[in-house]
Amino acid sequence: MNSIVCIKRVPDSEARIRVAADGRSIDPSGVKFDMNEYDKYAIEEAIQRREAAGDGQVTVITVGGDEARETLRQALAMGADDAVLLRADVSLDGLPIARALADEIRGRPFDLLLFGKQAIDDDGMQVPAMVSELLGLPCATVVVSLQIENGRAIARREIEGGHEVVEFELPGVIAAQKGLNEPRYPSLKGIMAAKKKPLEEKDVALVDGGLELVGLTGPPARPEPQIVGEGAEAVPELVRRLRQEVKVL
Amino acid sequence: MADVIAYAEMRDGTLRPVARETVSAARVLADELGGNVVAVALGGPGSADAARELAGYGADRILTAENEAFANYDPDSAVRAIESIAGDMSPVAIVFPASAQGKDLSARVAGRLDRSLASEVTEFDVEDGSIVVTRPVYAGKAYARLRFRETPALISLRPNVFPVVKKQGAGVAEALDLEPGEVRTRVSGIEGGSRERLDVREADVVVAGGRGMQAPEHWKMLDDLVDALGPQATLGASRAVVDAGWRPHGEQVGQTGKVVSPSLYFAIGISGAIQHLAGMQTANVIVAVNKDPEAPIFSVANYGIVGDAFEVVPRLTEEIRTLRDSGG
Numbered sequence A: 001m002n003s004i005v006c007i008k009r010v011p012d013s014e015a016r017i018r019v020a021a022d023g024r025s026i027d028p029s030g031v032k033f034d035m036n037e038y039d040k041y042a043i044e045e046a047i048q049r050r051e052a053a054g055d056g057q058v059t060v061i062t063v064g065g066d067e068a069r070e071t072l073r074q075a076l077a078m079g080a081d082d083a084v085l086l087r088a089d090v091s092l093d094g095l096p097i098a099r100a101l102a103d104e105i106r107g108r109p110f111d112l113l114l115f116g117k118q119a120i121d122d123d124g125m126q127v128p129a130m131v132s133e134l135l136g137l138p139c140a141t142v143v144v145s146l147q148i149e150n151g152r153a154i155a156r157r158e159i160e161g162g163h164e165v166v167e168f169e170l171p172g173v174i175a176a177q178k179g180l181n182e183p184r185y186p187s188l189k190g191i192m193a194a195k196k197k198p199l200e201e202k203d204v205a206l207v208d209g210g211l212e213l214v215g216l217t218g219p220p221a222r223p224e225p226q227i228v229g230e231g232a233e234a235v236p237e238l239v240r241r242l243r244q245e246v247k248v249l
Numbered sequence B: 001m002a003d004v005i006a007y008a009e010m011r012d013g014t015l016r017p018v019a020r021e022t023v024s025a026a027r028v029l030a031d032e033l034g035g036n037v038v039a040v041a042l043g044g045p046g047s048a049d050a051a052r053e054l055a056g057y058g059a060d061r062i063l064t065a066e067n068e069a070f071a072n073y074d075p076d077s078a079v080r081a082i083e084s085i086a087g088d089m090s091p092v093a094i095v096f097p098a099s100a101q102g103k104d105l106s107a108r109v110a111g112r113l114d115r116s117l118a119s120e121v122t123e124f125d126v127e128d129g130s131i132v133v134t135r136p137v138y139a140g141k142a143y144a145r146l147r148f149r150e151t152p153a154l155i156s157l158r159p160n161v162f163p164v165v166k167k168q169g170a171g172v173a174e175a176l177d178l179e180p181g182e183v184r185t186r187v188s189g190i191e192g193g194s195r196e197r198l199d200v201r202e203a204d205v206v207v208a209g210g211r212g213m214q215a216p217e218h219w220k221m222l223d224d225l226v227d228a229l230g231p232q233a234t235l236g237a238s239r240a241v242v243d244a245g246w247r248p249h250g251e252q253v254g255q256t257g258k259v260v261s262p263s264l265y266f267a268i269g270i271s272g273a274i275q276h277l278a279g280m281q282t283a284n285v286i287v288a289v290n291k292d293p294e295a296p297i298f299s300v301a302n303y304g305i306v307g308d309a310f311e312v313v314p315r316l317t318e319e320i321r322t323l324r325d326s327g328g
C-alpha cells in the first residue's frame, strides 16, 4: 500500500492573526506555526494502511518555504518514510499549488493520494479536488471513514444533514476530515529516526493562477456588546430588543 | 457575452435552498456585467419541473438534465456538463454555492478548466470590468480581496450570506443532452443524519450549546427552544460537547466544524474560544447566555445575559412561544 500525502505548514488555530503593514500579508511575529490539523488525519490514515498491509511507502510532499522542512520532519517523525519539499512562495490561490503538486505526483506510483480537507490559512477546500482533476483520478472530499477492499475504496463524506457514500477504484484521492482516525503524536524514537529519513528539496516556479490579491483586512467590527441583564428576569428585555432593535424575531 | 452560469444544487428531485441564493446572486452579477444568467440543474425524476422555478429568481436559461442517475450527486457528469456548457458559451463567471456539494464540484471544475477558484465568497463587485471578491481567510480572522484576471471567474458563495431575490428572468428551459457517462467517482448512497432539522449552515437561527449544558440529556431544553423558534431554526454545538460524544460532529460550529452565518445565533454555555468564534462571528446577531461574566463569548455578542442556562433558556422558550402564539 503506497501513499502520497500532501501537507501544509499553517498558523496554529489559536494564533491571533494581524494584517501586516503592507496590507497584503499577515504579521508573522508571535504566530506559532504547525502542521495543518487535517493533514495529520491524512498522514495517520496512510501510516495505518501501510502498517495493516505490512509493506509500502508513505511519501509526504509540501509546497512552501524553507520553514516547511520542519513540518515534513514532523510527518517523518509520525512515521512517513520520505519527504519532498517543493520550495516556492505560496499565495492564497490554490491553483498554482495544485499544479505544482500534480506535476510532482504525476509519474510516481501510488495507491492512495491523501490531503487534508482544508488548509486553515487560505480555507480554500480546493487543492485536493483540483489535483484529482489535473491527474484524472477519482476523488472523495471531506472523508470521515474509509474502507478499502480488493482495490476498491468506499468512503463516507460529510454533507448537510448526513453522509454520502462514495466509491471508487484505486488509485484515487481522499481529503481527510476530523473523525477519520486519531492522529498519533511523534514518539521520541520517531523523532530520532526522522532525522535520518530522506528529505528531497527542489525549487519550483509556481505558474500564477487567475487570482490577484488586492489586499487583506481584519474582520469587520462587531457592534458594541451589550449585557442585557442577569438571569431569567432579563429575558423579556432580551426578546424586546431582538424584536425591536434588530428585528430578528 | 458576459453570461454567468449558476449551479443550481438539487437533491433527489428538488432544489436545495442554496440554489435560489446562487441564482439570485448570479443575477446581480450578470446585471452588472450586462449578461444572461444560465442556471444548470441536474437531478433525479421531477427535477426539470422543479428547476423552472428558477426563472422567478432571475434565470434567463434553465438547463436541466433529469435522470435517475443524477438523483444523487454525480460529480463526473456534473463536471462534464459544466465543462461543455462553459466551452459553448465562454461565461465570465461560474457561480456555485459553498455547500458540501458545491465546494466539491467547484474545485473539480477548477481543476478541469485549469482556472482559479475563490471559495466561500461573502461579497463581489465588478471593478473596471473585472470581478473582485471578498472572502474570509484564517478562519475569518482576516478578509482577502481578490481580483480575477482571467475568465471564467469561478466563485463559491457562502450559504446564508446572499439574499434570495425574486426577479423575473427570461426563464427559457432546455433539456441538456447529458447521459451519465464514465463514472470514476460514484456516490452510491446517502445516509441521513437528523433530517428533521436543517443543517447548521442552512438555518436562519442557530441555538448552539456548549459544555455549560453539563450533560447530553439537557439538550431537550435547547430542542424546545429550537421548536419555539420555528422551522428555520436548528441546533449547533461547541467542539467540547462533540468531543464528549454528546452531540454529532455535523452540528459542530467553529474552525474544525462548520462556519455559519445565520441571522441569529444563540451561544448557550459556550465560553467563546477563538476556534469557536471562527465559526460564528459572521452571524448577524449573536446572543450569549453564560454564567461567567468574563467569558470571551460576551466580547462578540450583540446581547448577553449573565446567568444560569437552566433558568434562562426555559424562560426564553416560554417568551418566544407566547410571542408566536400571539402572532408576533
Ligand SMILES: Cc1cc2nc3c(=O)[nH]c(=O)nc-3n(C[C@H](O)[C@H](O)[C@H](O)COP(=O)(O)OP(=O)(O)OC[C@H]3O[C@@H](n4cnc5c(N)ncnc54)[C@H](O)[C@@H]3O)c2cc1C
Pocket: A013, A037, B209, B210, B211, B212, B213, B237, B238, B239, B240, B241, B252, B253, B254, B255, B256, B257, B258, B268, B269, B270, B271, B272, B273, B274, B275, B276, B279, B289, B290, B291, B292, B295, B307, B308, B309, B310
Ligand atoms: C485545533 C483546534 C480546533 C478547535 N476547533 C474548534 C471548533 O471548531 N469549535 C469549537 O467550538 N471549539 C474548537 N476547539 C476547542 C476550543 O478551544 C474550546 O475548547 C471549546 O470551544 C470549548 O467548548 P465550550 O465553550 O463548550 O466549553 P468550555 O470552554 O468549557 O465553556 C463552558 C462555558 O459554559 C459556562 N457555563 C457552565 N455552566 C453554565 C450554566 N449552568 N449556565 C450557563 N453557562 C454555564 C462556563 O462559564 C463556560 O464559559 C478547537 C481547539 C483546537 C486546539
Ligand SMILES: Nc1ncnc2c1ncn2[C@@H]1O[C@H](COP(=O)(O)O)[C@@H](O)[C@H]1O
Pocket: A006, A007, A008, A036, A038, A039, A061, A062, A063, A064, A090, A094, A097, A101, A114, A115, A116, A117, A118, A119, A120, A122, A123, A124, A125, A126, A127, A128
Ligand atoms: N502548499 C501546500 N503544499 C502541500 N499540500 C497542500 C498545500 N496547500 C494545500 N495543500 C493540501 O490541500 C489540502 C486542502 O488545502 P486548501 O485547498 O488550500 O484548503 C490541505 O489540507 C493539504 O493537504
